[in-house]
Structures are given as structure tokens and as C-alpha cells.
Amino acid sequence: MxxxxxxxxxxxxxxxxxxxxxxxxxxxxxxxFNLGALTSKDSVAGKGxxxxxxxxxxxxxxxxxxxxxRLNMDPETHDTLCxxxxxxxxxxxxxxxDVIPMDVEVVVAGKPRRKKVLDEFIFDTSRCMFCALCQExxxxxxxxxxxxxxxxxxxRAGFVWNREMLEQGRETVKYEx
Amino acid sequence: MIEAAxxxxxxxxDSLLLKFFSEQTVNYVIWPFIQVSAVVTITAGWVAYxxxxxxxxxxxxxxxxxxxxxxxxxxxxxIADGLKLLVKxxxxxxxxxxxxxxxxxxxxVVAAFIVMAVVPFGPDxxxxxxxxxxxLFVLAVSSVGVLALILAGWASNSKYALLGALRSSAQxxxxxxxxxxxxxxxxxxxxxxxxxxxxxxxxxxxxFFLLYQPVGFVIxxxxxxxxxxxxxxxxxxxxSELVAxxxxxxxxxxxxxxxxxxxxxxxxxxxxATTLYLGGWYFPFVYRLTEAKGFHNAYVVVSLIVxxxxxxxxxxxxxxxxxxxxxxxxxxxxxLGWKWLLPAALxxxxxxxxxxxxxxxxxxxxxxxxxxxxxxxVDLTATxxxxxxxxxxxxxxxxxGILSLINWRSRDFNLKKQRSKIRFAVLAxxxxxxxxxxxx
Numbered sequence: 001m002x003x004x005x006x007x008x009x010x011x012x013x014x015x016x017x018x019x020x021x022x023x024x025x026x027x028x029x030x031x032x033f034n035l036g037a038l039t040s041k042d043s044v045a046g047k048g049x050x051x052x053x054x055x056x057x058x059x060x061x062x063x064x065x066x067x068x069x070r071l072n073m074d075p076e077t078h079d080t081l082c083x084x085x086x087x088x089x090x091x092x093x094x095x096x097x098d099v100i101p102m103d104v105e106v107v108v109a110g111k112p113r114r115k116k117v118l119d120e121f122i123f124d125t126s127r128c129m130f131c132a133l134c135q136e137x138x139x140x141x142x143x144x145x146x147x148x149x150x151x152x153x154x155x156r157a158g159f160v161w162n163r164e165m166l167e168q169g170r171e172t173v174k175y176e177x
Numbered sequence: 178m179i180e181a182a183x184x185x186x187x188x189x190x191d192s193l194l195l196k197f198f199s200e201q202t203v204n205y206v207i208w209p210f211i212q213v214s215a216v217v218t219i220t221a222g223w224v225a226y227x228x229x230x231x232x233x234x235x236x237x238x239x240x241x242x243x244x245x246x247x248x249x250x251x252x253x254x255x256i257a258d259g260l261k262l263l264v265k266x267x268x269x270x271x272x273x274x275x276x277x278x279x280x281x282x283x284x285x286v287v288a289a290f291i292v293m294a295v296v297p298f299g300p301d302x303x304x305x306x307x308x309x310x311x312x313l314f315v316l317a318v319s320s321v322g323v324l325a326l327i328l329a330g331w332a333s334n335s336k337y338a339l340l341g342a343l344r345s346s347a348q349x350x351x352x353x354x355x356x357x358x359x360x361x362x363x364x365x366x367x368x369x370x371x372x373x374x375x376x377x378x379x380x381x382x383x384x385f386f387l388l389y390q391p392v393g394f395v396i397x398x399x400x401x402x403x404x405x406x407x408x409x410x411x412x413x414x415x416x417s418e419l420v421a422x423x424x425x426x427x428x429x430x431x432x433x434x435x436x437x438x439x440x441x442x443x444x445x446x447x448x449x450a451t452t453l454y455l456g457g458w459y460f461p462f463v464y465r466l467t468e469a470k471g472f473h474n475a476y477v478v479v480s481l482i483v484x485x486x487x488x489x490x491x492x493x494x495x496x497x498x499x500x501x502x503x504x505x506x507x508x509x510x511x512x513l514g515w516k517w518l519l520p521a522a523l524x525x526x527x528x529x530x531x532x533x534x535x536x537x538x539x540x541x542x543x544x545x546x547x548x549x550x551x552x553x554x555v556d557l558t559a560t561x562x563x564x565x566x567x568x569x570x571x572x573x574x575x576x577x578g579i580l581s582l583i584n585w586r587s588r589d590f591n592l593k594k595q596r597s598k599i600r601f602a603v604l605a606x607x608x609x610x611x612x613x614x615x616x617x
Contacts, residue, residue, distance in 0.1 A: 018577065022440045023502075030238045037237035051242040 066130040067147040069167040081142035088134035098122035126159035224440040225255035277332035282434035285325035289441035299481035311372035333426035342424025351514040352403040358522035359396035362529035376457035377540035378554025401446035409494030409502040447491040458484040
């Protein structure tokens with residue numbers, strides 16, 4: 001009594017087997033891929049090459065991707081947009097943002113007033129989980145998570161970004177070709 | 178004009194050599210030595226670039242790019258790999274048989290490279306030596322390669338290496354048989370064992386023996402792939418089971434010698450298959466366009482290119498099959514060797530003999546004219562060629578039919594039969610799970 005019911009092959013199946021149709025089909029598939037790779041080098045449509053040449057060609061990340069943080073500046077005056085409101089630090093579930101404000105004397109309508117402005121901004125990317133809740137909380141669209149993804153450094157201290165790094169962005173090696 | 182200009186430096190070297198050595202020394206020692214070193218260098222370079230080609234082709238077949246970082250399109254990758262292998266540590270296991278462990282890679286490489294001596298790459302000066310038992314020499318020397326694998330597996334003193342060596346020796350011995358038998362059909366038409374003679378026979382017939390011997394060609398190719406331990410017959414180095422088979426314990430340059438031996442053996446099998454079945458360096462119209470008009474060296478060079486192109490096509494077939502087919506199971510491998518290829522080779526011999534006898538019998542029967550001469554191969558007329566090709570193609574179906582007859586009960590490698598033998602119903606009835614005693 002057979003354990004598995006094996007149906008008897010039909011005549012067409014026998015013919016296919018005799019002429020090794022499946023073998024030829026497989027060989028045809030690999031040959032099609034090979035020729036496709038030689039003719040259409042970068043096409044991804046079925047039979048081209050999928051490989052991305054990463055360091056020389058930057059990959060396209062998804063539009064929703066959250067990467068390295070950045071503090072945006074006013075494009076004309078180059079003053080920071082940050083008003084030191086501390087909302088981002090309060091929103092952060094990982095508690096990885098430190099906003100350090102300082103008081104300055106300003107004159108508003110002829111009267112001396114004190115105002116809080118941003119002194120230093122500490123962002124610990126090693127603890128960040130890139131949820132972008134800080135970006136949501138920011139009232140002036142200052143703090144933003146960009147699409148840059150190269151965050152690796154040689155030390156733990158390198159993960160802690162200060163205000164300068166957040167405003168200028170970190171320097172990465174750009175490879176040619 | 179161009180030919181004379183190209184020959185001038187060679188003639189100059191020749192005259193220079195004649196000043197220091199006698200004519201015999203120059204003709205029989207120094208020039209052959211130069212030929213040999215040229216062939217060894219070119220083969221070694223070709224082996225290096227065959228690895229590059231293999232990586233590229235496998236990448237293309239899997240929608241990847243392959244090596245791209247070293248040099249343009251990764252063309253310098255083989256050189257980088259070679260340098261890496263040269264400076265790697267040459268590790269020897271503590272309990273290994275040191276001398277045998279040292280020797281095995283050299284045997285492998287020498288056995289693979291020495292065959293190149295008799296392969297006719299082209300006419301005239303493109304042959305190193307034309308041995309009159311060339312094909313026997315090829316078979317004899319290339320099977321010495323098995324010895325290297327066994328020695329390497331034994332000397333490593335490792336279970337994986339030993340298992341790999343066992344498997345490869347069993348595999349190579351069983352496929353050697355059908356390979357040797359498959360050749361005989363082509364030799365009947367060539368009437369010589371010399372490889373140059375086989376090419377000459379195809380030239381006088383102006384035909385490729387592939388058309389007379391399609392079955393022989395298929396058997397030769399399959400057993401050639403199995404001989405080289407290449408996928409889908411790469412059981413001796415099955416990564417998923419045996420780590421790396423017989424060269425598990427090798428590293429550095431000794432490992433690369435095994436690697437070179439594998440690729441050189443591939444080149445040898447493709448070269449012999451080209452010579453036997455694809456006409457070697459012969460191609461229609463080449464003789465008429467070059468040699469007949471007085472360009473002798475152009476003839477040799479074009480023939481050389483033709484030979485390399487044909488061998489390259491077969492080499493591509495190797496890569497193509499490797500990246501298409503999965504690995505055989507061990508019993509399937511042995512079944513294919515002994516139940517399918519061996520009977521097919523025997524059928525091929527009988528049918529080839531019948532073909533030649535038929536051709537000889539038909540010659541002069543009712544005014545039919547089939548054979549012109551049998552001095553240099555079996556020189557057939559157009560009618561004779563037609564009959565021979567018809568018998569060859571009919572042989573494909575005849576062989577397939579005979580193989581189906583032989584194997585009709587073991588078509589699925591007996592899996593079906595094994596399944597039907599397991600009887601759970603008997604156990605379920607409460608009978609003891611022991612084999613019933615058969616009483617007379």
C-alpha cells in the first residue's frame with residue numbers, strides 16, 4: 001500500500017519527460033537572464049540586474065525613511081529656527097535629546113526683556129529609534145530627520161551629535177564612479 | 178608582407194640560437210620548450226580568467242553584477258585573488274601525512290596540465306607534439322587526477338576530506354568507463370588515435386563528427402562534467418554536506434593549485450570534446466580563404482581562434498549547467514553512470530559499427546557510391562554522409578528507447594518502489610514489528 005497516491009503520468013507528461021522539456025525550460029530561463037544582463041544593464045524589469053553599486057551610486061531610500069537628524073536654519077539669515085521650547089525633548093520616548101537654552105537681554109518696544117534662545121543641542125543617535133516624534137512636535141519645523149543613513153562611527157562618543165553637527169550635517173566620504 | 182614582418186623576429190631568434198646550440202638542440206629542445214612555456218602561461222592565464230568568467234556568468238544568471246571593484250568591470254579580480262592566495266598561510270594539520278599532503282596538489286596540477294601537450298590547438302606549429310596514441314594518452318593521464326584527490330583526502334586526516342575523496346574516486350572511476358566507451362564511436366569514423374589525425378579526418382570529410390555521433394557527444398559531455406566534479410555532479414565537494422570535500426584542510430597556495438587543476442581539467446575536457454566532435458580547429462572555408470591563397474601563418478592563427486571559440490562555447494555550457502541544475506543525490510549519480518550512460522555508450526558503439534558496415538556494404542550496391550577512401554578517416558561521399566547522419570540521429574531515439582526499456586522499472590530511482598514497501602497497515606494490526614520468518 002503506497003503512502004502517497006502517485007497518479008500515473010499521462011501521455012503528454014511522458015512525452016515531456018522523454019524530450020526533457022523541463023530541463024530545457026530551466027536552461028532557457030538562466031540563458032534569458034544572462035542575455036538580459038548583457039543587453040539591458042540597469043533594468044530591473046524582470047531580467048536585468050538588481051545589484052546597486054552602493055558607494056558610487058546612492059540608493060533611493062523610501063520617502064517615509066527617517067535617518068540622520070538635522071536642525072534647519074533660516075535660509076536667508078542663517079539663524080537657527082529653534083526657539084528652545086524643549087517640546088522635542090519632552091516628546092522623545094528614548095530621552096535622547098537635550099535642549100540647553102540661554103537667556104539673552106532684548107529690547108522689546110523700548111523696554112528691556114529677557115528671552116530664551118538656543119545655546120546647545122545634544123542629540124544621542126545611539127539611543128534614537130528614529131520614530132520622528134520630535135519632528136512631529138517641533139512647532140517651527142526646525143528639527144527634522146533627513147534621508148541620510150550613514151550613521152556609523154568609530155566610537156560611542158561619535159554617536160552624540162552637538163549643535164554644530166546637527167546644523168552642518170556630518171561629513172561622509174563620497175566615492176566617485 | 179605582413180607575414181614576413183611578423184616572422185622576422187622569430188627568424189632572428191632562430192639564427193641567434195643556432196649560433197650557440199646545434200641544429201638538433203634548437204629544433205627538438207629549445208623551440209618545443211618555448212612552445213610548452215607559451216601553452217602553460219596561456220593556460221594558467223586562461224584558468225585565472227575562467228574563474229572571473231564563472232563569477233560574472235553566475236552573477237548575470239542570478240541578476241547580480243559579480244566582481245566590479247578591482248579594475249574596470251572587475252577585470253583585475255583574478256590577479257587580486259592570486260595575490261591573496263600567495264600570501265595566505267599554508268596551514269598543515271598536525272596529524273596530516275605531511276609528504277603526501279605536500280605532493281597531492283602537484284599531482285593534480287601536473288595531471289591536468291600535461292594533457293595540453295597533445296591537444297592540437299591548430300595546424301602546423303600550434304601543436305606541441307602529435308602522439309599517435311593521443312586520445313589514449315589523454316584518458317590515461319587525466320585519470321591520474323583521481324590519485325591526487327584520493328591522496329589529498331587521505332593525507333588530510335579529516336573525515337570530511339576522506340569522505341569527499343571516497344566519493345570522488347567512486348564517481349570518477351564509474352564515469353571514466355562511459356567516457357572511454359563514448360569516444361570509440363568517433364574513433365571508428367576517424368580510424369586513428371592521434372588527435373591531429375582525428376581533426377584531419379573531419380577536415381577531409383568536411384563535417385563535424387557531432388552529426389555522426391550525437392549520442393557519443395552527449396555521453397562524453399555528461400561524463401566529462403562528472404569527471405571534473407563540477408555541478409550538478411559536484412558531490413565530492415558538496416558544501417552543504419562535506420564542507421569542501423577533499424580540499425577541506427588545504428589553504429593558501431596549495432588550495433589554489435587544486436582550484437587551478439579543476440579549471441585546467443575543464444579546459445582539457447572541452448578541448449578533447451572539441452577535437453573529437455566539433456572538428457577541432459577545422460571550420461568550413463577557412464582553408465580555402467587562407468592556406469589556398471598562400472597565407473600559411475594566417476591559416477594557423479585563424480584555426481587557433483576557431484578552436485578557442487569552440488572550446489569557449491563548451492566551457493560556457495559548463496557554467497550554464499552549473500548555475501541551472503541542482504546537485505544529484507549519490508544514488509542518482511551512480512544510477513546515471515551505470516544504468517543510463519554505460520548502456521547508452523555500448524549502444525552507441527554497436528550502432529556506429531553497424532553504420533560503418535552498412536556504408537561499406539552499400540558502396541557499389543545498385544550504383545550507389547558512399548565511400549571515397551578509407552585512408553585518412555572514413556571519407557564519405559554526399560550520399561554516405563546523409564546515411565551516416567540519418568543513422569546518427571536515429572541512434573538518439575534508439576538509445577532513448579533502449580534506455581527506457583532497461584530502466585522502466587527503476588524510472589524514479591526506485592523511490593516509488595521503496596514507498597510501496599513500507600507497510601504501516603501490518604503494524605497497525607498489532608503484529609510485532611519484526612521481519613516475518615520465511616519458512617520453506
